[in-house]
Amino acid sequence: MDLTYSIVARCSQTGQLGVAVQSHWFGAGVVCWAKAGVGAVATQAMALIDHGPLGIELMEEGESAENALRKRLSLDDAPEIRQVAMVDSAAGVAVHTGSQTIPEAGHIVGDGFSCQANMMWNSTVWYAMHDAFINAQGDLAHRMLASLHAAEEQGGDIRGMQAARILVVGPEQLSKPWMETITDIRVDDHPNPLTELSRLLEIQNAYSNLSKYQEGDAIESELSSEIPEIAFWRSVDLVNKGRHEEARELVKVALDEHPGWEELLIRCAKNNLAGISEETVRTLLER
Structure with a gap:
């Protein structure tokens, strides 16, 4: 079970693909899946994790997010209790909120992204996430983080908070796959995972800036x-x-x-x- 709120997105400026989540469930980051140059998936509610890696596999084979989601749900014996969102490398977005997901539950699709949530205090959560992502500044990771914070400001999960993750991959597959992940920060168990996620993201940026500085770029943290x-x-x-x-x-x-x-x-x-x-x-x- 992983009742939660999340966002999947493609950055229109960089082509980066990402997914971010927060939930009152240990290790909630398992709902996040992404592959450089392919797509990103969030699979939640009474989650069937299969939709993550197998959805990515379908998109890698050339299916759009819409077709990949449709094919995955056709193989699911209980789609009514699932919530799944996918974004592909062409900014195509598809999302499903099952009719029996625990309320408040819903989603909203934006330009190249989708915000979805279930078991929320308020039905305003996914709309607030949408607006926060659009209005946020910075790179994809920071904008998705802003979206998560907006969800919590609307009341968030009725059980509170426990775990969170931000996963961002590059716009294309590389000959060295281990270099495709740009950000992968997860907090598996914490009283305020979003605060901790924010702290870790800033530390990652500091290390990244150190590397750029050493390579000759005038960037200091x-x-x-x-x-x-x-x-x-x-x-x-x-x-x-x-x-x-x-x-x-x-x-x-x-x-x-x-x-x-x-x-x-x-x-x-x-x-x-x-x-x-x-x-x-x-x-x-x-x-």
Whole structure:
């Protein structure tokens, strides 16, 4: 059983595909399925998880979201208790809310996305999700997160909250499939999973920005001075760019958090790894 609210969507700007969910059910993220360049699925209510991976399989074979959903439901012996939504790589959307799903239950389809919910306090939930997604700023993950927050603001699940997930994949399949997932953050058991999901998403963005910065893009995260791992590697980069005072100030975040960071500097310097030389260590540890 997974009675919940969710959104499936395709970003019109990037072609990314995504699905996000929140439910009072441990590990509710299992309802989320997506494949780069293919589509995304949410399968919920008295959920038949088969509709997720097998719906993706049908879309990968060339079926539209509409046809994939129709075929899946034709094989379901209890479609009246299911709620399933699919979006394909061409922004086609299909959604089904069974006649016997627990109220309040319903869905709304937008341009390249669908919001659906069941066992809600109020029938305004999916409409609020729709509007929040349209009006939100940022990338697909953040807009879907805004949609989830809007659902909760309307009362959400009558049982409360427990688990949530955001899954975003790229617009096309790659020769290295393990690089197709852009975001996959899940909270399996938490008193406020949306707050935790928001926190984890910002941390992921901080790490992503660190990678971009190291590749030469001028992107710095506000969390650079809060997350020891990011502060450590940014300080190494700053030293190598001659910005010594900034580097020493930033590395303190890591050094004050755990003694192992200083040891890591020393060990890396022995083999001149990760841009860390003996001179780097002396500069960073200079008092």
